[in-house]
Amino acid sequence: MCGIVGYLGKKNTKEILLEGLKELEYRGYDSAGIAILSDNNFSSFKAVGKLVNLEDKTKDFVTDKFAVGIGHTRWATHGKPTELNAHPHVGSSSYVVHNGIIENYAELKKELQEKGVHFLSQTDTEVIVHLFEEKLKKSADAFEAFKETISELEGAYAILLVTKGEDERIFFAKNGSPMLVGINTENEKYFASSDTPLIGHCSDVNYFEDGDYGYVTPEKIVIFDKNDTQREPIFTKLSTNKLSAQKDGYRFFMEKEIYEQSDVIVDTLLGRLSENEIILDEIDSSLFDGINEIKLCACGTSYHSALTASYMFERYSKVKTSVEVASEFRYREPIMTKDTLFVVISQSGETADTLETLKMAKNAGLKTLVICNVDNSSMVRIADASILTRAGIEKGVASTKAFATQVVVFWMLSLYVAKLRNTLDAQEIAKQIALLREVPRSVKVEDSMHERIKRLSKRYLHGHGFFFIGRDLFYPLALEGALKLKEISYLHAEGYPSGEMKHGPIALADPELFTIALLPEHLLYEKSKSNVEELSARDATICAISPLVFDKADDYIQTQPQSHYMLEFFEMMVVVQILSLEISVRLGNDVDMPRNLAKSVTVE
Ligand code: F6R
Numbered sequence: 001m002c003g004i005v006g007y008l009g010k011k012n013t014k015e016i017l018l019e020g021l022k023e024l025e026y027r028g029y030d031s032a033g034i035a036i037l038s039d040n041n042f043s044s045f046k047a048v049g050k051l052v053n054l055e056d057k058t059k060d061f062v063t064d065k066f067a068v069g070i071g072h073t074r075w076a077t078h079g080k081p082t083e084l085n086a087h088p089h090v091g092s093s094s095y096v097v098h099n100g101i102i103e104n105y106a107e108l109k110k111e112l113q114e115k116g117v118h119f120l121s122q123t124d125t126e127v128i129v130h131l132f133e134e135k136l137k138k139s140a141d142a143f144e145a146f147k148e149t150i151s152e153l154e155g156a157y158a159i160l161l162v163t164k165g166e167d168e169r170i171f172f173a174k175n176g177s178p179m180l181v182g183i184n185t186e187n188e189k190y191f192a193s194s195d196t197p198l199i200g201h202c203s204d205v206n207y208f209e210d211g212d213y214g215y216v217t218p219e220k221i222v223i224f225d226k227n228d229t230q231r232e233p234i235f236t237k238l239s240t241n242k243l244s245a246q247k248d249g250y251r252f253f254m255e256k257e258i259y260e261q262s263d264v265i266v267d268t269l270l271g272r273l274s275e276n277e278i279i280l281d282e283i284d285s286s287l288f289d290g291i292n293e294i295k296l297c298a299c300g301t302s303y304h305s306a307l308t309a310s311y312m313f314e315r316y317s318k319v320k321t322s323v324e325v326a327s328e329f330r331y332r333e334p335i336m337t338k339d340t341l342f343v344v345i346s347q348s349g350e351t352a353d354t355l356e357t358l359k360m361a362k363n364a365g366l367k368t369l370v371i372c373n374v375d376n377s378s379m380v381r382i383a384d385a386s387i388l389t390r391a392g393i394e395k396g397v398a399s400t401k402a403f404a405t406q407v408v409v410f411w412m413l414s415l416y417v418a419k420l421r422n423t424l425d426a427q428e429i430a431k432q433i434a435l436l437r438e439v440p441r442s443v444k445v446e447d448s449m450h451e452r453i454k455r456l457s458k459r460y461l462h463g464h465g466f467f468f469i470g471r472d473l474f475y476p477l478a479l480e481g482a483l484k485l486k487e488i489s490y491l492h493a494e495g496y497p498s499g500e501m502k503h504g505p506i507a508l509a510d511p512e513l514f515t516i517a518l519l520p521e522h523l524l525y526e527k528s529k530s531n532v533e534e535l536s537a538r539d540a541t542i543c544a545i546s547p548l549v550f551d552k553a554d555d556y557i558q559t560q561p562q563s564h565y566m567l568e569f570f571e572m573m574v575v576v577q578i579l580s581l582e583i584s585v586r587l588g589n590d591v592d593m594p595r596n597l598a599k600s601v602t603v604e
Contacts, residue, residue: 349377
């Protein structure tokens with residue numbers, strides 16, 4: 001994901017910007033750049049790929065006097081990862097860096113082009129700098145021009161802008177994308193999109209609120225809020241511990257990643273939805289020519305997202321779909337026919353078993369696709385086509401946001417195929433696209449919900465086992481809930497289809513058997529409810545997760561009413577993730593690095 005840094009002061013501006021960008025590297029990016037204004041002269045450098053390429057380009061460039069500078073790591077959304085599309089973007093005498101998305105950029109760009117403005121890049125960001133310069137032509141005051149520019153932008157942004165003639169000012173604006181400014185006793189100002197680049201440089205920081213805009217000079221920080229009222233900065237002490245800073249105030253990376261799901265899903269969807277179709281630039285529709293079956297293959301959590309996908313491919317795209325555990329598939333001499341699209345799913349793109357199945361499919365002449373979170377990983381390099389999930393780096397060993405984004409990609413892909421094959425009408429596709437836009441909202445963690453789960457978790461620290469149960473798509477979610485719990489709590493947990501309990505496992509039912517029942521309102525509610533009632537009648541302890549009150553349960557986590565079962569799916573996903581997290585915390589376990597587990601399993 002993109003990262004922003006900015007600096008105003010007398011130290012080595014180039015080094016400070018490059019070091020800051022290094023601290024943001026973990027977020028993932030594909031190009032980077034800096035622009036520095038000193039003595040009313042701009043120097044700007046951009047490079048595709050890793051930061052070493054930018055370091056290389058700037059190695060003979062020296063900054064040893066007062067300067068203002070901005071820097072950016074870009075993770076391509078609008079336009080490919082090229083040097084022209086890398087930030088900072090330039091006008092005639094100003095540079096801008098931006099995180100987020102300017103939703104009305106197409107209209108703004110058109111208006112600017114009609115006025116004769118020439119655009120160099122394919123990005124949404126470039127409109128900001130040109131719009132600013134247009135305003136500046138009519139205004140003597142650069143801040144007034146900046147303010148007018150911001151007022152015309154719609155969407156999410158964190159912006160830094162520097163302009164000639166104002167070589168002691170950095171202009172900023174924030175709405176929806178994080179940004180902060182830090183100070184120290186040397187009258188320096190540091191900006192960044194998260195606090196790690198500031199550690200060691202600043203004592204105090206101000207986190208901008210949505211709607212804030214203003215500028216900094218060596219002497220002051222001028223902030224206006226969303227109502228255009230000037231306000232004082234609100235400083236907090238900056239942590240001196242880098243690791244805890246990377247956790248952005250959360251106790252664990254896993255917790256941060258659960259809370260981050262809403263934002264990363266926005267990234268997953270970015271540029272891929274129009275009103276009535278799914279846009280997947282990275283694949284060609286010919287990938288599906290001659291395909292009669294989709295085979296999905298993965299391990300662990302990724303296997304669960306594949307199982308979820310199988311329901312969507314058959315229901316929406318009407319393509320026969322099978323799902324395989326990679327370690328099994330490898331050795332069972334499977335029959336592979338060329339009318340099968342072979343899809344591997346992997347957060348890391350390096351899991352040995354999954355990688356091997358991909359090679360097998362390729363050798364058998366099948367078309368292959370990978371759904372992956374890591375660009376340039378082995379699987380992405382080998383597969384014929386890839387779709388990136390854009391979850392950003394996942395540090396917690398127990399996967400959360402990677403799963404969420406995989407399911408979102410599969411939902412989009414199933415609609416993409418549905419449109420290709422005419423298996424859903426245009427109205428239904430448009431309706432589901434509108435629902436996809438609601439996913440970020442459905443995974444937002446409400447404080448009250450988290451608090452409720454935290455309180456409830458104390459009742460689930462013992463017992464002889466957990467059953468997570470669900471039907472249809474909620475069965476793979478039950479599997480995923482059980483996997484999360486066992487990974488970090490070390491308690492025995494199984495995921496089971498609700499309707500299957502009576503065929504054996506119900507024998508285990510007693511008060512010490514904990515059943516976590518997924519009861520969505522919009523998918524087989526009555527049937528799932530009967531299955532839970534059967535368990536309740538045998539005195540199993542039931543924790544129901546549902547928007548509908550369920551009086552046969554011992555505990556009840558009430559979810560929000562949603563308009564569609566897919567939104568219920570995403571909300572319940574968050575509930576089971578937090579439940580596992582809180583049980584693990586109470587048991588005193590290492591949430592981020594559970595015993596015996598590794599993040600990337602590169603052995604078979
Ligand atoms: C569970 C988890 C693992 C991985 C599995 C596959 O929380 O993270 O089950 O899902 O090891 O890893 P990837 O997706 O990287 O292939």
